[in-house]
Amino acid sequence: MSGVTGPNSSPDRPAATTDAAGMLTHYRGPFADGPKPEALLIDAPRLDRFGLAELRRMMVIGFVLVAAVVRAVAGWVLRRRGRSLATAVSEGVVDGFEQLGPTFVKLGQLIASSPGLFPTALADAALRTLDEVPPFDPATVRRMVAAELGRPPGQVFRSFDDRPLSAASIAQVHAVVLPDGRDAVIKLQRPDIAHRMNTDLRIQYFLASKLLNRFEAAQRANVTGMVEDLHEVTNQELNAVLEAHRQTRFRDHIGDYGDNTHITAPEVYWDYCTPHMICMERMSGVPMDQFDELARRNIDGELVLRRGIKVWIEAALVHGPFHGDVHAGNLWVLDDGRATYLDFGIMGELPDEWKHALGEIMYTAMIDQDYRRVVRAYQSVGVMPADVDPEVAGPAIAMVMEPMLSRSLGQTSLGEALKSNLELAEQFGARTPRELLLVAKQLLYFERYATTLAPDYVMARDLYLLRNVFPEAVERVCEEKGITLPD
Secondary structure, three states: OOEEOOOOOOOOOOEEEEOOOOOEEEEEOOOOOOOOHHHHOOOOOOOOOOOHHHHHHHHHHHHHHHHHHHHHHHHHHHOOOOOOHHHHHHHHHHHHHHHHOHHHHHHHHHHHOOHHHOOHHHHHHHHHHHOOOOOOOHHHHHHHHHHHHOOOHHHHOOEEOOOOOEEOOOEEEEEEEOOOOOEEEEEEEOOOHHHHHHHHHHHHHHHHHHOHHHOHHHHHHOHHHHHHHHHHHHHHHOOHHHHHHHHHHHHHHOOOOOOOOOEEOOOEOHHHOEOOEEEEEOOOEEEOOOHHHHHHOOOOHHHHHHHHHHHHHHHHHHHOEEEOOOOHHHEEEEOOOOEEEOOOOOEEEOOHHHHHHHHHHHHHHHHHOOOHHHHHHHHHOOOOOOOOOHHHHHHHHHHHHHHHHOOOOOOOOHHHHHHHHHHHHHHOOOOOOHHHHHHHHHHHHHHHHHHHHOOOOOHHHOHHHHOOOOHHHHHHHHHHHOOOOOO
16 A cells, blocks of 8 residues: 655655555655756846846856956966966966856866867866765755755665765766665756856856957957857756656667667666756766776777767757767766767757758768768758859868878877868858867867777768768668778
């Protein structure tokens, strides 16, 4: 016999059932039957508002950054150790970012992930923002989980660890055991995170649009646009229900073609999800960049990487939502040999016309090298003017791209190839496509792994990646060239 849990039950609380001995056997949260459409909407406050709260916060930001840089420079004067002044200043700036909290950590991550747009010293210093940030305290964790669930965590989970497994800028992860014995984790947002981050984003926007845009370098890097993008992405991440929904869609599509059994993503346990908390399957493994550990386990790093990129490309070109933040902490090799994607806070989804265009670009690079198709693809989405002649622009793009794409990743950079592609397109009146930026960022991440795991791997010629996207063409080329593709 089962019933609603006793002393803490009320009409407003989510349903939970207990057995005859009073032990919790199940819990049904607000999204047990899946999220309603309104729960997936983004509630992003205006970015161009600037008031007294922003002014006070800006004064704090200025003081913290100046103090951090002064400390770093003073340390550099006393013990230079071969470092340049630019390195010292950059390290001071990043020190300030870490003291100022999640929004500035996010800014550091953006800088670290876009090294071509920022001074090398600053991009290198910002790499540490990709690591974990300090967690919030256990008492706050338990209070917040109780507020989310409508009852203390001890009444919902068989066990709950208030010490985090990991802590990031927006949320941290805790281990739990569900009433039925399954190991799981919850991803819990930091307290008052939405208000704090949007206040900081308004300040960043004010500084970028009113001050930084007076400098040519800032205009070239489009810092105002970067803050706008960060505002959009951050407010998507702040919607835990949207994240869980996208994660579920990504996971559900992995096996659509009957293969990809070696790649997975955590299952979302919707019964235990709330507006600011996601509950999901617990995964056990090592991050993709722990190269020594992968070697110790005799993991074929190149094969794991190829399988992971293949799933990602199928998501981007066919299924819809693709993972938009595949740094090493979000791509693991599991103890059972499979690989998994983690943390779906940042996702991209291309419109159908962009899926087609990107598919045409990849088809050209990997299958027939007819760059007239690339020109037509760019024209179809308005990146390149319609009056550009594919017979002229196609060979020009091929002359730049082909030597780069034919080399291994150990010999060239996809970032360099992308930069050259866009610069060449601009000569024909093209505009830089925003839709490609998130795609390009992920390819750069994959490149970083490949330079160590598989330095001779030529991603842009790997037919395996398109086996399910263009099956007939891939089969034909494989037969012509005697290529055997892995499982």
